[in-house]
Amino acid sequence: MLRYRRSSPGTQPELLHPPYVSSIKRAPTQPLIQLPHTLSETTGPSFSKEVVPPKGFDLTRQHKGEPLGERIVVSGRLMDEDGRPVAHSLVEIWQANAAGRYLHKVDQHDAPLDPNFTGMGQALTDAEGRYRFVTIRPGAYPWRNHYNAWRPRHIHFSVFGPAFATRLVTQMYFPGDPLLEFDPIYNSVPVESARKRLISNFDWATTAPEIALGFRFDIVLRGRNATPMER
């Protein structure tokens, strides 16, 4: 029977992380119950080319004009902990515009919206698990978690992988961002080496000459457990 490995201690955020104030009234207080991995957890939705907009990977071409800001290429591989590529799997992203403003009614930050930028993207990984987006570098923005709180620049990533058990939503950060040190969401991951996996790398190889800087962000999903039942 297929099972997925549990994460090592400290490599995933705790649900209750008081410096992130919103977690205080929303994190469950009772201990989680370990769910065995049955067919319900080891299967999951699979999205086809027909579902995913073919131009969903390019966030700079969703409107009549081009968005303002620094054009970037964000690419990487979706793999599992054993190095297997996760092929033909849905990746969704969303982000603020270059001024640090989201196209969302709740976002009241006094920074301009960009009529040429929505900030949503979708792509399927290829047979080797690779994905690629063209977008603009999102701006930092203030939030009300604590005095003078600013979120580091980030792009939200949602990935499914092969099973309900592998579902992951995360955020990609940029190298050298001075705000990371102060960000309670980034710092909710206790182990530093795990936290740093959230930071993309500048990538010369995917930098498009005269067009856009490249950033590489590999996403690793849970590996599988071989079980004694297997023969």
Add this chain to the structure above:
Amino acid sequence: MSGESTPSQTVGPYFSIGLAWLNRCDLAPGASSGERVTIRGRILDGEGQSVPDACLEIWQADAHGRYVQPVNSEEKSPAHGFFGFGRVPTNDRGEFSFTTIKPGSVPGLDGRPQAPHLEISVFMRGLLRRLVTRLYFPNDPENPEDQVLNLVPAGRRATLIARPLAEDPRTLEWDIRLQGEHETVFFEC
């Protein structure tokens, strides 16, 4: 080896920008078999306040207890009919509602049948990882033997079982309480 898995981060308050394109309120619009049910409820935080910025993802088997799986990765997913996945947001009042079919029984550990259930992920601002829970159906004869329900302390099992409306038994009510006396059971998946 690629090393260990990427940490989770919250979806934050603005996830609808990126996730709403897959919202649906009917998970089985063209299903030819199965008992249609509407499931509705609210999500409540530790102060009993409704959560208007949450999103559920549902994964379920069809009426025969089969999960839709791609035969190969290039295969078209069903354009209509049963797919088994749905993404459902809460509204400004913290309420959600969706229609689906009651799934059949799927095999559990050692091949023993599980009671019909929906797998549910919960996402919202404030949650650094998704929450995982299950919804079971009221008065199902398989509930008492279900392996997963039996892992849950008896006094908390009711939080996983939806309640039929007296005036319309095909509408089930199921609230998600993040904290408090009747905190919903959540699982480490």
